[in-house]
Amino acid sequence: xxxxxxVMAYCERTxxxxxxxxxxxxxxxAFLLAAAAAARRARTADPPDRACLGLAGLIAVVGVGSFLFxxxxxxxxxxADVIPITLFIVAYLALALHRFLQLPRLRVEAAxxxxxxxxxxxxxxxxxxxxxxxxALTDGSIDYLPAALALFTVAALDRPETRFVGTxxxxxxxxxxxxxxxxxxxxxxxxxxxxxxxxxxxxxxxNAVVLYALVATAVRHRAAVG
Numbered sequence: 001x002x003x004x005x006x007v008m009a010y011c012e013r014t015x016x017x018x019x020x021x022x023x024x025x026x027x028x029x030a031f032l033l034a035a036a037a038a039a040r041r042a043r044t045a046d047p048p049d050r051a052c053l054g055l056a057g058l059i060a061v062v063g064v065g066s067f068l069f070x071x072x073x074x075x076x077x078x079x080a081d082v083i084p085i086t087l088f089i090v091a092y093l094a095l096a097l098h099r100f101l102q103l104p105r106l107r108v109e110a111a112x113x114x115x116x117x118x119x120x121x122x123x124x125x126x127x128x129x130x131x132x133x134x135x136a137l138t139d140g141s142i143d144y145l146p147a148a149l150a151l152f153t154v155a156a157l158d159r160p161e162t163r164f165v166g167t168x169x170x171x172x173x174x175x176x177x178x179x180x181x182x183x184x185x186x187x188x189x190x191x192x193x194x195x196x197x198x199x200x201x202x203x204x205x206x207n208a209v210v211l212y213a214l215v216a217t218a219v220r221h222r223a224a225v226g
Contacts, residue, residue, distance in 0.1 A: 003076040009140075011188050011198030013073060024070040027201035030208035031063025038215040045219050051095055052215050058088045059211045066204065089147045090116060092214055096154045099218060100167055119146040141186040148182065151175040165224040167217060174213045181206030 012021045019025065035056050042052035061084040069081035093115055097108045123142055126134045134142050152175045158168025185203035192198060 004074045007069075007073050007075060007078050009073075009078075010070070010200050011192040011196065012200065013070075016073070018071050020073070021070045023197050023201040024204070025067055027204040028063045028067040028070070030205045031059055031066065031211070034208040034212035035060035035063065038212050041216050041219050045223060049219050049222060051099075052219050055088065055091060055095070055215050055218070058084055058091065059208075059215070062088060062211070063208075088211065089150075092218075093150050093154075095218060096171075099221060100154060100162075100171075101157055101159060115146060115150060119143075122146060139186050139189055141182050144178075144182055144185075148175060148178055151178065162221075162225055165221055167221045170213070170217045170220075174210055174217065177206060177213070178210045181210060 006016055010021060010024060012024050014020060038056035038059055039053055042049040042056055045052075062081075065077075065080040065082075065084045069077040071077075090112060094108055094112045097103045097111055098105070103111065122145065123135055126142070151171060155168045155171035155175060158171075181203050184199040184206060188198040188200040188203070
């Protein structure tokens with residue numbers, strides 16, 4: 001696939017024009033708002049939460065990358081969309097393992113590396129087991145299954161001595177919202193006949209809320225436990 005090859009991936013896009021996906025493109029402002037809110041939350045912490053400031057910056061990059069993909073709709077813009085999301089997922093998992101579960105550095109690195117390996121091998125493994133194109137069947141949403149599993153796993157492993165902070169419960173609630181947003185992403189092309197604009201824009205808005213909530217939870221946890 002060439003770097004400038006067109007990508008027709010979403011219900012709303014019916015042609016190659018820059019503004020062929022107006023809702024999908026415009027809805028990326030939700031990521032910029034989430035990034036600004038997350039940065040403010042991290043910056044006003046005492047002391048400022050530099051790790052979460054970095055995550056807020058990644059949320060902004062997610063919004064820019066997604067905007068490029070939903071306007072230019074070519075291969076390189078697809079990677080500009082996917083790579084920042086992947087970086088946020090991996091960075092947040094590492095932070096969660098260290099901050100929420102208080103794992104030592106080597107265990108954090110090993111667990112994060114294992115997660116990355118699992119993420120890259122999941123789809124090929126499922127394709128081989130089912131003899132189907134799982135990515136096509138789920139409109140690519142299967143790629144986010146490892147992130148959902150990691151989120152619920154960290155929530156379930158919330159340490160007894162810090163449960164009063166409520167981090168595990170908050171992560172579970174965020175996980176449920178993430179599943180709702182993922183459902184919107186998955187259904188996009190299936191609802192084209194009834195809803196020509198699709199549901200991908202809803203994924204953007206809900207996922208922006210998810211990313212902000214994750215950063216806010218990390219800031220709150222640090223403030224509560226020191």
